[in-house]
Amino acid sequence: MxxxxxxxxxxxxxxxxxxxxxxxxxxxxxxxxxxxxxxxxxxxxxxxxxxxxxxxxxxxxxxxxxxxxxxxxxxxxxxxxxxxxxxxxxxxxxxxxxxxxxxxxxxxxxxxxxxxxxxxxxxxxxxxxxxxxxxxxxxxxxNCSTIGLVMALRPLHDAFGVEAVHVVTMQALSGAGYPGVASLDALGNVVPHIGGEEDKMATETLKILGVLEDDGVRDADLVVSAQCNRVPVVDGHFEAVSVRLKTPTTPEQAAEAMRSWRSPLEDLTFTTDLPAPLVVTDDPAAPQPRTHVNAGDGMTATVGRVQACPAMASDGRGVKFVVLSHNTVRGAxxxxxxxxxxxxxxxxxxxxxxx
Known part of the structure; x- marks a missing residue:
């Protein structure tokens, strides 16, 4: 032990x-x-x-x-x-x-x-x-919001290259700690500001997806724009993500890249079985915090609604999706x-x- x-x-x-x-x-x-x-x-x-x-x-x-x-x-x-x-x-x-x-x-x-x-x-x-x-x-x-994003971006960055990301988060109340957000601010409401969260998503993503070199980590060459919101959900950060890729691809190819992505941890010996880090669902009404947040005992991020995103790129390089991750388990x-x-x-x- x-x-x-x-x-x-x-x-x-x-x-x-x-x-x-x-x-x-x-x-x-x-x-x-x-x-x-x-x-x-x-x-x-x-x-x-x-x-x-x-x-x-x-x-x-x-x-x-x-x-x-x-x-x-x-x-x-x-x-x-x-x-x-x-x-x-x-x-x-x-x-x-x-x-x-x-x-x-x-x-x-x-x-x-x-x-x-x-x-x-x-x-x-x-x-x-x-x-x-x-x-x-x-x-x-x-940061708990960054984790779900990079787990979905890694397979796309490896397969096609990522140039730009726009992400809108809907973040659970538990992410604010205890006692957290006052009930009259949270119930039936959306709070469109979480101090420092948007900057963290932008800078942390670049370091995590960056390349380790002799003089440190060279940040990934991409741009992240984040808008972060607190919503009346107990657990689970939900993110709507639009991505501009370097290589034209179809939504089906993007989804398959995420499905078939192989974790490098599979080459190491662990004392416990590791849950799948990322799953992709074809259910048009998924993922949802109520039903998917505890996937893999809270360690699996779930991606859904993979579609083309013409607003990000009109030449087939735009893709959009949603991703859900457990903010206090996988995210902390x-x-x-x-x-x-x-x-x-x-x-x-x-x-x-x-x-």
Missing amino acids: IRAAILGATGAVGQTFVRLLSRHPLFEVVSVVASERSAGKPYREAARWLQAETLDPIIGDLVVQDVHASPDCEVVFSGLDASVAGDVEADWARRGYAVVSNARNWRMDPTVPLLVPEINPDHVALIDRQDWGSDGFIVTNP AGCAILNAQLLHAQGRVQERVEA
Whole structure:
């Protein structure tokens, strides 16, 4: 087993880490870390448990530690808020920990991998360019809205080349954390602004789809324009995407490229079966958050309504589709856990060897 600590364990993302890791065959949660006001309390008392599954009693009995703790573990998962994550994660890396973060603070650092494991696993090599004065390092996963987009774009970029993307998001309330959006703002309404989200989608996509070179990642040569909206859906970020390709193609060819795309993780050995990262449906009324958000235990992105898009290109290079992904699983804690599994498969995080 790999012993794990969770930073920001009482928050919405931290609780998702707790839920997913409590039944994971590779990881054992040995430490939960939160703010000073929670430190010293049993986790079950410090956290207002919001997950649908019952809290694991072993983790519930763990005493919450503050951010200066030094637990005996091999990996640290960070669900910290961005307002504090930067300095705290850097401190843990300096102290020799492998930090796998969901926060935005280090995503665009040129030495820090911004990973979706099936999309750009080679970017893990950026770790070798980090220097924290220890064996520690930081790995990040992207914004929850970026993840669904890049999972759909990767096969198209590989097969045809992508020149430009316009994406309109309809993002779930759970993406705002707890207590999140006020009920009178959310119910029966659409909020057409999520601070910083559109910029993240534009910049993160270019880094993730970029090429690893000797001097770092060269951003992908494409343009992303995003419009982000909060809608009254509990879980699941839904995105309407229009793409201009470099090579003319039909909607059928574009759909087949996504269907037949092969994850590079298939060449590695993992301790668990990996769900399909991407599925394409022909159902004209799919995907929908209510029925498709938990595909692959929340780790599968679902694409539907693949059509020609003459507005993007009139010469057969335009395609449009919708994509749905689970924002707190695939888009947050689940992706970070898969990042840690990738680090283990590559030998960068080792299991504890008992004497």
